[in-house]
Amino acid sequence: MKLVVITGEKTCEQEVETLLEILKLGVRVHVRKPGWPDSVLEAYLRQIPERFSNQMSLHGSVQLAEKFGMGLHLKSDQQKPHDWSDMISKSFHRVEEILEYAHALHYGFLSPIYDSISKREHYAGFTKEQLELAVPSMQQKMQLYALGGITPDKLDELKMTGFLGVAIMGAIWSHNRMADRMRTMEKFISHG
Template structure:
């Protein structure tokens, strides 16, 4: 099961240093999601990451930075993604997106490496963002028929990882359960131990 950590939307000074510590603790994929940040702000953020970890980073905004920093990939927000089938923007560059319905999961997403489906549980980081209430049997069928790995997103805690696996997800996106803690690295290590 793949774990993907998504950053909080606002940039904070200690965050890049924390990300370096998270990578050193075993984090394999970091999604840098800074929806209101200018390209220069995201560039400065990436410059603070240890260069050895840049190949584990996916950006949600300012996709041109993926080439500039030789990043792992780019993420398409639902409103910005091209219609399926998605074209490969660059060989070797991972592409992901966000999905919010089982109909979307079953689309022909060629050249998509993985997708997040949300919200699976009530969100920890977005107040009032309640679980979508996907019907378990329909969810299982959609995940089985999906053309790419689908990761659960929304309210993911270490204790819920076994449930997420049983549901049929290939991985999980985590955010609030790590960044809302006093020690994000220790919180991430709890996820690692649960795996």
């Protein structure tokens, strides 16, 4: 099962160091910092060696993704740039959005699958039965990754449902210490 780690909205202690260790494991990283001005986001991205750019995607900013040679992740209401040819993914919150989406993507996130770890009052949007019925037809449109409340113990269930990957955020960034974040990453990798 493929893994993607999404940064937390706010910066935490040893965040960049944690990202570097995750990137060294070969895991794809999505940088998601809503509300950050491009100048601050650019300074953040400059802390990560260029050799990892092909393992990273940036949420929202086409210009910075292009500048740093990273993939682009579209928000649910954002459209694919016409001339974009690099890695591209998108967030979806309803099955119908995926089935109606007409553009080619490398993969898409469907959320929230479970109650969110990082966003209070962000509850599961689908029943297990709905997912078992819908995921196979959605996989015909694009590679589909589960997002929202993902923990290592849920990977087997998600595989059986038909997801090809998971995007994780709260399970990693809810830990204050880098060592605990990396222990959780190891659990994801060993279960994946």
